[in-house]
Amino acid sequence: MDKLLRPKELDIDPNAPLASEKWTHWYDTFQNFLSSIKDINEDFKLKLLKNHVSATVYMLISDVSSYSMAIDTLKTTYIKVKNDIFARHLVATCKQQPSQTVESFMLKFRSLARDFDFKEVTSEQHRDICIRDAFITGLASNTIRQRLLEKTSLTLQSAFDEARVLETATTHAQAYNSMNEISCGAMKTPTNSHLETYISNEDQELNAIKSLCYFCGRRSDTLGLNALLEMHYVISAVKRDTSKLFVNQVKQQPPKLPAQYH
Numbered sequence: 175m176d177k178l179l180r181p182k183e184l185d186i187d188p189n190a191p192l193a194s195e196k197w198t199h200w201y202d203t204f205q206n207f208l209s210s211i212k213d214i215n216e217d218f219k220l221k222l223l224k225n226h227v228s229a230t231v232y233m234l235i236s237d238v239s240s241y242s243m244a245i246d247t248l249k250t251t252y253i254k255v256k257n258d259i260f261a262r263h264l265v266a267t268c269k270q271q272p273s274q275t276v277e278s279f280m281l282k283f284r285s286l287a288r289d290f291d292f293k294e295v296t297s298e299q300h301r302d303i304c305i306r307d308a309f310i311t312g313l314a315s316n317t318i319r320q321r322l323l324e325k326t327s328l329t330l331q332s333a334f335d336e337a338r339v340l341e342t343a344t345t346h347a348q349a350y351n352s353m354n355e356i357s358c359g360a361m362k363t364p365t366n367s368h369l370e371t372y373i374s375n376e377d378q379e380l381n382a383i384k385s386l387c388y389f390c391g392r393r394s395d396t397l398g399l400n401a402l403l404e405m406h407y408v409i410s411a412v413k414r415d416t417s418k419l420f421v422n423q424v425k426q427q428p429p430k431l432p433a434q435y436h
Contacts, residue, residue: 197252
């Protein structure tokens with residue numbers, strides 16, 4: 175009889191689709207196989223288990239010393255923790271497909287309902303559960319919804335408190351960002367137009383200083399008629415008067431310029 179009930183080798187990828195369902199089926203067949211063997215102890219069960227798994231799965235339980243610990247390890251690996259709130263959401267939003275019959279549609283509902291955490295509740299508790307599910311579904315913030323769905327156990331009051339805290343934290347974080355932007359804006363360097371204006375003003379001041387006469391302190395573009403020195407008069411006159419007669423007069427009596435003018 176045990177040969178007829180012998181299960182296939184367990185070789186399931188934990189991340190594969192329907193891995194949980196496949197594990198559950200294999201585990202039931204293995205339990206049937208063990209029940210057909212008389213007078214079996216825990217050590218022999220562990221040996222049989224290791225003989226009926228692939229090399230990849232064996233590495234998960236190779237260091238385990240008891241059969242119960244090995245089964246717990248495999249259950250933890252293959253059976254993911256279901257979120258009761260999300261399971262209810264899937265049922266509430268499930269729609270019949272165009273090519274789906276009513277019978278297959280009902281089977282899908284029954285399959286989804288397996289993830290429900292069914293327990294006896296009062297009418298008030300049932301009301302709070304319905305409000306909690308609708309509250310999480312209707313939230314505008316995906317971030318708050320994600321944080322709530324991370325909880326394995328969540329009541330209506332705890333969902334409301336958690337959402338309110340997260341909303342306040344988000345508002346405070348936005349205020350921090352606004353203050354940082356204002357601080358950075360106040361410390362910005364001058365723009366190109368401001369720099370050009372600044373440089374232009376400085377150039378004008380430097381040019382004004384350079385244009386003053388070394389001898390009399392007046393602007394260098396003056397004719398120099400009132401200059402104190404003859405040298406200044408000649409240089410200024412050559413600069414402002416370009417007539418041949420005047421230039422020739424200057425050339426006839428070329429001045430002796432100081433060293434800084436050469």
